Amino acid sequence: MGQVFNRRPRNRRLDGSAAWARFTPGTSYLHLLDPRTKMGGLIVVSAVSLIQESLVPLLVALLFVLTLAGISDLLHPLIRAFWKISPLLLFIVVIDMFFPKGSTGTVFFSADLGILHPALSTGGILFAGAMGVRLLTITGFGVLFIMTTSCTAVIHALKAMGVPDTLTFSLGYALRSTTALSADLGHIMDAQRSRGLDFEQGSWIRKAEMLMALVIPMIIAVLNRARLVADAMQARGFGSGTRTTCYRPPHPGQRDLSMGLLLAGLVGFTVVYHRFLG
Structure with a gap:
């Protein structure tokens, strides 16, 4: 075992x-x-x-x-x-x-x-x-x-170096967001393809117009995630207590x-x- x-x-x-x-x-x-x-x-x-x-x-x-x-x-x-x-x-x-x-x-x-x-x-x-x-x-x-x-390893390393919690969380969240944003982009592209959009066909002007079908949903997804993260941090009292430690x-x-x-x-x-x- x-x-x-x-x-x-x-x-x-x-x-x-x-x-x-x-x-x-x-x-x-x-x-x-x-x-x-x-x-x-x-x-x-x-x-x-x-x-x-x-x-x-x-x-x-x-x-x-x-x-x-x-x-x-x-x-x-x-x-x-x-x-x-x-x-x-x-x-x-x-x-x-x-x-x-x-x-x-x-x-x-x-x-x-x-x-x-x-x-x-x-x-x-x-x-x-x-x-x-x-x-x-x-x-x-x-x-x-x-x-x-991993993001956890980066956060632990920054904490061990004495970096403030706010900056540590920001950098760790930015690293983790690369994976989340790439996944969101893949889901949005799949959803738009299911609605008949073909990102490979058409002229450059047509492709530039179709990019709006990706940009607007991505902006909405980022704003929604930022709101959820802010609510979760507030519910956990982030920044209101003493400095956290690494296990x-x-x-x-x-x-x-x-x-x-x-x-x-x-x-x-x-x-x-x-x-x-x-």
Whole structure:
């Protein structure tokens, strides 16, 4: 009997529609990290990606994220998440390719279109590639954080750090709302399809008009949920008593130490490359 209750769930593979927006329990390397370590990792990886503009250190940061996903058996869901943002990725790459900060190297194409001056050069291609890798890196670690960290773990970690209850609840509720909002959107789309709406057919103008059939019900659903949450918080006397405590606060371990060393190595490589090779 004890073995049944102590058994931990294995990593469950998610389908393509939910892999980027939902937490799934597991016992992988990332799952067992302290949530505060993962928060620190998200900050460090995002800072490295935003500070750097060279392609090489950004590729190293992306390789770091892909390695974490691989050892945690989350590489396939992460690739699906990348596919979800591919239109935005393509848009950013194209814009940065033709409108970089500066056209360096060989210029393949240039034009004057009124106030616009598009130009395609080797420097612009490298800059666009770097910006695309930056987007993948930041999005990748954020997706891994969502898939491996439950809302309860985040709340416990914030409480252990001494964050005020109001801010803790707000952040935890925002994380949990991503799953609820995605579920609401799926239900609304199914309901509208049952009424004869086809979101795949028609011109762009027609599709823009049909979006109102999603936006208005979503706004109503969000307002209704906000009212219910406010009533529930008031009924429980939220904020009127003493500071709450955690029954099972998180504790860092050897995995967190190894993660800290990996992050320090990433930062060290970035600093060395920027100073001596960049």
